[in-house]
Amino acid sequence: MSGVETGTITTDIPARLDRLPWSRFHWLVVVGLGTVWILDGLEVTIVGSMSDALKDPKTGLGMTSGDVGMAGAIYVAGACIGALFFGQLTDRLGRKKLFLITLAVYTIATVATAFSMTIWWYFAARFLTGAGIGGEYAAINSAIDELIPKKYRGRVDVAINGSFWIGAAGGALLTIPLLDPTIVSAEWGWRLAFGLGAILAVGILIVRRNVPESPRWLFIHGREDEGEEIVRDIEGRVEGDVGDLPEADDDAITIRQRKTISIPLIAKTVFTMYPKRSVLCLTLFIGQAFLYNAFFFTYGDSLSTFLDVEQTGWYIAVFAASNFAGALLLSPLFDSWGRVRMIAGTYILSGVLLAVAGFMLGDLTAVTLTIFGAVIFFFASAGASAAYLTASEVFPMETRALCIAFFYAIGTAAGGISGPLLFGKLIENATDAKDITGIAVGYFIGAALMIVGGVVEIFLGVKAEGQSLESIAKPLTAEDAEPATA
Incomplete structure (x- = not known):
């Protein structure tokens, strides 16, 4: 069955949401939902900055460089599986219910990480932490796109995805005192760092409870009265902030409501109705996933192993600041x-610069490598953030969360799991010779994938700027409703 039908309605809810000017309500959405990327950045950076602390058999867990890379791969694997599992639930059960559940999963799992006693406990906790974050990607991106007006959707999505680097910079700076044995015991420093992520998550949860369910999801699933009530409340709040509202475009849409949309119908939609968009999303996600997960998961390990850097936090903080600046300024x-x-442009330029860095790797110091990375990822961060934007706006609303989850999972599994494993192995093989050029092959692979992603975007990209979500990809239920309307 493709779902239980509950009736046919005509609604102007999408047009009314899209015509709203920016207000405090939209800032609530950004803070309540967008801050999840700060958590992800915090998690990834803590692991990258703490590679030496985790390797110590007395105060850490006795991990090797290969184990550090394995932990990164397990975290990403958890994120992929979590995205698929929670993504299909997000389309079936609603955005709000899932973005509360996935945050709770993350919080519990990151606390469990702080209490790791063995490498396998640590691996299991990292998997569950990743599952929570992966579920967040699907629930949050779909909710944000459905609540933010079309005029601002691109810049908001790119900037929010780029906020990952606020967490990355914060995590890097936090590890400096936490890994200083004169300030915090070496046995407790890395554990406290993971505990701080849970504290931040609780604060986000308090704000997030005030974010409403997506009215677009509600009217598709036979709950148009609730959707109408939420839209009227949003309009009242925005009008109280900015004064009289502009008239909505006459873009009412007729849809046949369903309580559920079947997985086979979603799969048919993605691969049969939109094959070019599917290829585009896969290419963009694989490129950015390999680039980021390969380079950043092992960046701290590369600095400490080959360039004798004892406190990697300062270098990672500079690198992270450049990434966030790129997403914010270019959005x-x-x-x-x-x-x-x-x-x-961002994909091709960052790929070319990364290839140049690979050729110059043997002549770079910790400072010049960080400068190179800062310039490369100033552009790459905006492009990578736009991969999530693309997946979230070019498919029908009923499939949005699962499409985000699917392309995130497949692309990240291909690039994000293989990347840390490859770099971890390259670092181990090159350690004895103290020759950083041994990891250059990873740079070249990442560069090639990013350039290919940029070329595919030129031929298959969708000009979605300023367009409503329903005009970019008509809802499946709207197509079903057309004969009835006629």
Whole structure:
């Protein structure tokens, strides 16, 4: 069955949401939902910065460089599986219910990480932490796109995804005192770092409870009265902030409501109705996943192993600041210059620069490697963030969360699991010779994948700037409803 039908309605809810000017309500959405990327950045950076602390058999867990890479791969694997599992639940049960559940999963799992006693406990906790974060990606991206007006959707999505690097910088700076044995005992420093992530998550949960369910999801699933009530409340709050509201476009849509949409129908939609968009999303996700998970998961290990850096936190903080600056400063151009130009340009430019860094690797110091990385990822961070934007807006609403989850999972599994494992192995093999050029092959692979992603965007990219979600990809239920309307 494709779902239980509950009736046919005509609604102007999407047009009313899209015509709203920016207000405090939209900031609530950004803070309540977008801050999850800060948690992800915190998690990834803590692991990267704490490689030496985790390797110590007395105060850490006695891990090797290979184990550090394995932990990164397990975290990503958990994120992929969590995205698929929670993603299909998000489309079936609603955005709000799932973005509360996935945050709770993350919080419990990161606390469990702080209490790790063995490597296998640590691996299991990292898997569950990743599952919570992966579920967040699906629930949050779909909710944000459905609540943010079309005029601002591109810049908001890119900037929010780039906020990963606020967490990355914060995590890097936090590890400096926490890994200083004169301030905090070496046995407890790395454990406290993971505990701080749980504290931040609780604060986010308090704000998130005030974010409403997506009205778009409600009217599709036969709960149009609830959706109408939420939209009227949002309109009242926005009007109280900015005054009279502009008239909504006459873009009412007729849809046949269903309580559920079957997985086979979703799969048919993705691969039969939108094959080019599917290829595009896979290419973008694989490129950015390999680049980031390979380079960043092992960046701290590379600095300490080959370049004799004792406190990697300062270097990672600079690198992270550049990434966030790129996403923040370039994000408005995705709405003005357009998606295709910006995504293709950022992917190709960052790929070319990474290849140059690979050729120069043997001549780089810790400082010059960080400068190179900061320039490369200033552009790459905006492009990588736009991969999530693309997957979240180019498929029908009923499939949005699962499509985000699917392409995130497949792309990240291909690039994000193989990347840390490859780099971890390259670092181990090159350690004896103290020759950092041994990891250059990883740079070249990442560069090639990013350039290919940019070229594919030129040919298959979707010009979605300033368009409503329903015009970019008509809801499946709207197509079903057309004969009835006629």
